[in-house]
Amino acid sequence: MNDIKEKHLLSTFVFDKKYQVWRHVLFIAFAAVITFNQVLIAYQDCQVVLGNDIYLIGGSSLMTYLTVMYFNYFYLTAKFLLRDRIWSYLIITMICMLSLPVLSLWIEYGVRNWANLNHRIADYSSPLILVDILSTSVITLICFCGISLILLYRTWSLTNQHVSVLEIEHLTSELKKLKGQITPEFLSRALHHASLWTIKDPQKTNDILLKLSELLRYQLYDAQQEKTLLNSELLYVTKFISLEKRCRPILESQLKIDKQHHYHQISPMLLLTLVQTFIKESNSLEISSNVENNMLTFLCKSHSITGALEDQLISIRKRLDLAYSHQYILQLETGSVTLKLALCH
Template sequence: MMKHLESFIGKVMASRMLVHLSFCLAFVGVFSFAVILSGNHDVAVAAMVSCLYILTCTYVGRWYGKSWLNRSAVPVSVPKSVLVFLVLVLGGAAGAAYMFKGDVAKYFLQNLFICFPISVLFVFLGIAIALARHVVWMQVSDAKIAQEHKESELRLLLSQLSPHFLFNTLNNMYGISLSQQQRVPKLLLKLSELLRYSIYETREEFIPLQNELLYLKNYIDFEKIQNGERLVLDLAIDEFPDDRMRIAPMLLIVFIENAFKYSKATRKPKMWIAITLQVKEDWIIFTIKNSFEPGRREQSGLEDPSGIGLHHTLKRLNLIYGNEYFYNAQEENDTYHVKLRLKAKY
């Protein structure tokens, strides 16, 4: 029984005509039922007819509004519009005179002065409903288009980050394979884990923070294998027991990747990187510092001509987080310092 009722309700909601018919019946029923409850059984039929007249005026006004909004698709002439309104008013006045007084000729003019303002009022109400519905529909349509554009742009940006990461990693592995071949097998295993994550586990707009942290740790292990004893790493990443906390994927990796890339480009025997990540009052606070040499990026050819990594990451931050993030980067005493705050998602 319940299944048949649910199926019937679903069909009603799917049909515009049935929705309007159901609304009209409910409107007439409610007002007529109120008249019956008041004890005025004699005017119950008149109340139903009056409700139907009000609904007719409203739907005529809605038709006017839709016609004017879609002038190119449904052209409606002014004489036709005036004719419809006159038929509505005159027909209403004649019907009211007959129903309430029983004499159309004698009471027509009296009821005409009553029906005219009522008709004008509810016709304008129908026009207002059509205009309001059109405005809401346009806003919803614009919001859908903006959302689709945002999602497509995010997908494009994310798809470009993985090749960018792979290109940089393969360049590094090529240099290692020439002088330290024993490190290559471990690097390939780590690389396969990183690529599996970036390809298969980053399709959602937000993913569990724990998954992203595991990916970052795998990347850091990958860099440890590459750089060996030259790397001085200060790592302080808090553990987060709340698995509901979420973050946009592949955001933090770009800052970590850049820190390793530019710190290893220095001529100093040691490269230094400090990474911290913690959560305070639903804000993810990420900081990273690394050693670097001013001007060394251009001399070593490490300056990214496309700027694809950082540029796309900052663009994704704006698209995803809006005003719910803070980013700051500065250079001081041969140290590059990045601070990023993100509003945690649940």
């Protein structure tokens, strides 16, 4: 657990923008230690003669390295490496890396001539000098590429995060599109029957409008949440069927709903949409619902339906795929639909 936390803290320090200044400070501090160490080694035989001038030489050398490093960090990496121009990046970087040790030798040569000091290197044209330049360049190149790779990984990580956010937003948008709604046909039928009873039986009209307003309120408010209580969903399934029977007296229904699910939650309007889709094709309806071991079994059955409703339930299946993935089973048979769904608390 501690190892995971340490890795998390390290990645946060490397990639988080709020630590950007501290990263540069630490980077410059390391570069200063390495650069001044190289200068002190190069001039160890004449440090007393040079005195404080050796710090000026070290500072100049540090500024040269930092200039090339930040040129690589801010320009070369962004201009070439992040745009998949890898060969151009490697060629330009290698030229810069070869220039740094050559420049250091040239500065050392000039300083020793200026101070009338003995030269540390007897022959500057020796092939061993070329080998030393190449080895120093390769080591420096590895350091520079390491910095570039960190920047490359950070860009890749941020891109992946952005893609993940877009995918989540897309899935959320798809879920909102697929969320069930009270169909216009049902609304029209309910309002039509309410108007028919306005004069004959105003109380019946009030009952229809009251139940309809409760269903619409559930759709407008509760259905906007990611989850709702299973009891609430089942309650509105019952109210929907009751209102449908008011509008379609020939509809026969039989409900066996276990409502003792105080803590279970479900995606809102899911069961209501299933019933609404099923009831369109039916004049008789049997609904049963029970929960066992956090698994909901919801059955819609009708003897007046002679075929499966695969085409009518496409949107419901898509919604189940998005919201519940592999946590559901939707069984379609002649005249019946069974939904088995893993519930959450």
